[in-house]
Amino acid sequence: MNLYTVNSGNFKLDGGAMFGVVPKSVWNKTNPADENNMCSWAMRCLLVETNNRLILIDNGLGDKQNEKFFSYYYLHGDESLEKSFAKHGFGFNDVTDVFLTHLHFDHCGGSIKWTDSSKTKLEPVFKNAKYWSSPKHWDWATKPNPRERASFLKENIMPIKESGQLNFIDKECEWLPGFEVLIVNGHTEGMMLPLITYKGSKVLFCADLVPSVGHIPIPYVMGYDVRPLETLKEKERILQNAVMHNWTLFFEHDLVNECCNLVNTERGIRVKDMVRINEL
Numbered sequence: 001m002n003l004y005t006v007n008s009g010n011f012k013l014d015g016g017a018m019f020g021v022v023p024k025s026v027w028n029k030t031n032p033a034d035e036n037n038m039c040s041w042a043m044r045c046l047l048v049e050t051n052n053r054l055i056l057i058d059n060g061l062g063d064k065q066n067e068k069f070f071s072y073y074y075l076h077g078d079e080s081l082e083k084s085f086a087k088h089g090f091g092f093n094d095v096t097d098v099f100l101t102h103l104h105f106d107h108c109g110g111s112i113k114w115t116d117s118s119k120t121k122l123e124p125v126f127k128n129a130k131y132w133s134s135p136k137h138w139d140w141a142t143k144p145n146p147r148e149r150a151s152f153l154k155e156n157i158m159p160i161k162e163s164g165q166l167n168f169i170d171k172e173c174e175w176l177p178g179f180e181v182l183i184v185n186g187h188t189e190g191m192m193l194p195l196i197t198y199k200g201s202k203v204l205f206c207a208d209l210v211p212s213v214g215h216i217p218i219p220y221v222m223g224y225d226v227r228p229l230e231t232l233k234e235k236e237r238i239l240q241n242a243v244m245h246n247w248t249l250f251f252e253h254d255l256v257n258e259c260c261n262l263v264n265t266e267r268g269i270r271v272k273d274m275v276r277i278n279e280l
């Protein structure tokens with residue numbers, strides 16, 4: 001198995017919303033805010049190459065929405081999904097599986113594109129791929145509650161079903177040899193986290209359970225989470241496992257840090273070493 005980091009670009013989100021009840025005087029040290037109180041975040045995805053599959057985990061926010069939409073999110077940086085794929089010698093048609101941790105727009109928007117410049121029809125970006133979601137999450141996302149409605153954009157979601165390429169993983173399992181799936185419900189209902197056996201250890205794709213290094217302390221939970229107390233319990237359980245088995249955490253949204261290992265300290269769970277996938 002081979003793992004390749006693919007960065008689909010950076011965007012900005014309100015620092016306070018990203019850190020929930022944590023005061024700015026604390027989070028601003030790890031994630032400095034701009035004059036509008038916005039912090040920069042990566043949309044870092046992962047390609048998993050096995051003997052017969054090429055699996056893309058999440059795919060950033062894509063390019064379908066209008067200027068007004070993108071003006072809220074300040075896209076920046078030189079990276080794109082296309083460039084990152086090319087760097088590793090892959091094309092979009094090589095992807096056999098698109099694994100969607102959840103259907104918030106910054107995780108699944110790259111799944112679907114306009115067929116042409118008239119912008120009337122939508123189609124899958126990954127023509128040869130099966131797209132994977134969890135049934136509970138699909139149901140949740142397609143009947144959105146008012147709090148998450150702005151994160152579930154139907155143009156990102158419905159065409160996946162209409163294409164016939166939608167598939168489901170319905171429970172925690174070893175989905176493929178060496179590719180386990182954990183399911184958590186604090187950030188949103190039925191978010192799936194890949195746990196991948198790689199070079200004698202395991203890599204946890206943290207998605208929005210732990211979006212960045214700044215979110216490692218257990219109470220540092222995003223304001224966006226629908227069930228923050230559930231996230232606390234899920235982080236405690238999963239990060240203690242990560243310490244015990246020396247898992248590597250992979251961060252989707254950390255602008256600078258790709259991965260780390262963890263250690264228990266007197267102050268709680270903290271970073272042991274920063275690492276990168278290509279150094280494992």
Ligand SMILES: [Zn+2]
Nearest residue numbers: 104106107208
């Ligand atoms: Zn996110």
